[in-house]
Amino acid sequence: MLGALDCLGNPSSVHAEGRRARDLIEEAREAIEAFVSAPARSVVFTSGGTEANNLALLGAPAERLIVSAVEHPSVLEAARRSGKPVTVLPVDSDGIVDLSALDRALAEGGRALVSVMLANNETGAIQPIAEVVKLARRHGALVHTDAVQAAGKIEVSFEAFGVDLMSLSAHKLGGPAGVGALVLRDGLDIEARQLGGGQEFRRRAGTENVAGIAGFGAAVKAAARELPEASLRMSDLRASLEAALAEGPDRAHIFAKGAKRLPNTSCLAVRGLDAALLLMGLDLEGIAVSSGSACSSGKVAASHVLDAMGVEPELARGAIRLSLGWNSTAEDVGRFISGWRTFMGRMDSRRAA
Ligand code: PLP
Numbered sequence: 557m558l559g560a561l562d563c564l565g566n567p568s569s570v571h572a573e574g575r576r577a578r579d580l581i582e583e584a585r586e587a588i589e590a591f592v593s594a595p596a597r598s599v600v601f602t603s604g605g606t607e608a609n610n611l612a613l614l615g616a617p618a619e620r621l622i623v624s625a626v627e628h629p630s631v632l633e634a635a636r637r638s639g640k641p642v643t644v645l646p647v648d649s650d651g652i653v654d655l656s657a658l659d660r661a662l663a664e665g666g667r668a669l670v671s672v673m674l675a676n677n678e679t680g681a682i683q684p685i686a687e688v689v690k691l692a693r694r695h696g697a698l699v700h701t702d703a704v705q706a707a708g709k710i711e712v713s714f715e716a717f718g719v720d721l722m723s724l725s726a727h728k729l730g731g732p733a734g735v736g737a738l739v740l741r742d743g744l745d746i747e748a749r750q751l752g753g754g755q756e757f758r759r760r761a762g763t764e765n766v767a768g769i770a771g772f773g774a775a776v777k778a779a780a781r782e783l784p785e786a787s788l789r790m791s792d793l794r795a796s797l798e799a800a801l802a803e804g805p806d807r808a809h810i811f812a813k814g815a816k817r818l819p820n821t822s823c824l825a826v827r828g829l830d831a832a833l834l835l836m837g838l839d840l841e842g843i844a845v846s847s848g849s850a851c852s853s854g855k856v857a858a859s860h861v862l863d864a865m866g867v868e869p870e871l872a873r874g875a876i877r878l879s880l881g882w883n884s885t886a887e888d889v890g891r892f893i894s895g896w897r898t899f900m901g902r903m904d905s906r907r908a909a
């Protein structure tokens with residue numbers, strides 16, 4: 557990526573510097589296509605997961621939209637602003653989409669785009685995407701999946717899932733922020749949102765972010781090498797972390813525990829403890845956690861995900877999200893547990909005083 561910053565050519569230019577930039581982009585495109593088992597030239601680079609989701613929801617050839625209630629705001633808000641009829645699918649108490657509600661919604665007719673994320677950013681719950689595709693196909697609907705959180709943590713295959721559109725973001729798998737991709741099924745007639753030049757197969761105008769794209773390509777190559785081992789390691793670390801937090805009088809309630817989850821995510825709350833207090837207490841211990849969705853933290857708003865799962869507001873107010881990374885160690889988890897215990901001890905003395 558640092559090398560690519562020195563490459564000053566415009567990838568649309570035919571001179572040698574331009575061709576060098578073009579080569580960097582095409583190398584990254586091929587690496588990403590291989591990583592998610594997608595056909596050649598199916599990746600369209602964007603400025604991130606948000607833009608990829610916006611492009612899918614607003615640009616796909618559909619008369620109506622069907623989205624799950626736990627989608628990222630970049631899907632929900634795009635659907636709301638699309639001007640098309642929108643059906644929001646309920647989820648169960650683990651955050652898994654209601655497939656019979658999807659079946660009923662599809663039966664209403666009109667060419668639909670179904671958007672169901674592969675894994676949730678707040679709880680890590682993994683959606684039954686193959687079932688979603690099976691139902692959608694029966695009704696001739698298109699399927700988009702937001703794989704932003706899943707890629708790099710579990711196996712992701714565009715071909716095996718059989719989806720038509722899939723969103724990715726580099727910074728969720730060790731790459732830089734500000735670059736992502738929408739993977740598109742061959743021949744899908746999507747309407748561009750960024751208008752101007754003919755870049756990215758006329759699907760996304762604007763001179764490409766060459767260094768960011770090169771960083772995205774490098775990140776997927778590293779993730780591909782490390783994925784099976786990193787996934788198992790994160791899952792073991794999360795199990796020991798959650799076991800420790802389930803002990804003692806201040807037992808944490810783990811959300812979506814009954815669902816298949818990403819190996820790195822844990823969303824939890826301690827009854828009676830406000831998320832803002834927990835977040836600041838852990839910050840003083842040198843531990844960075846987020847309350848609810850990281851994308852909207854800063855404002856500690858109620859989580860639409862936990863709300864859709866039917867979590868009582870009093871418990872949802874205390875929800876924090878812990879994320880392990882490909883480089884997290886047992887030592888990190890040990891530090892977290894001791895920081896957690898110190899904070900809980902402090903709360904106990906406050907309550908006793
Ligand atoms: N989709 C999901 C599930 C996310 O978690 C995020 C960001 O956290 C996004 C989309 C947006 O991605 P980006 O930050 O690259 O715009």
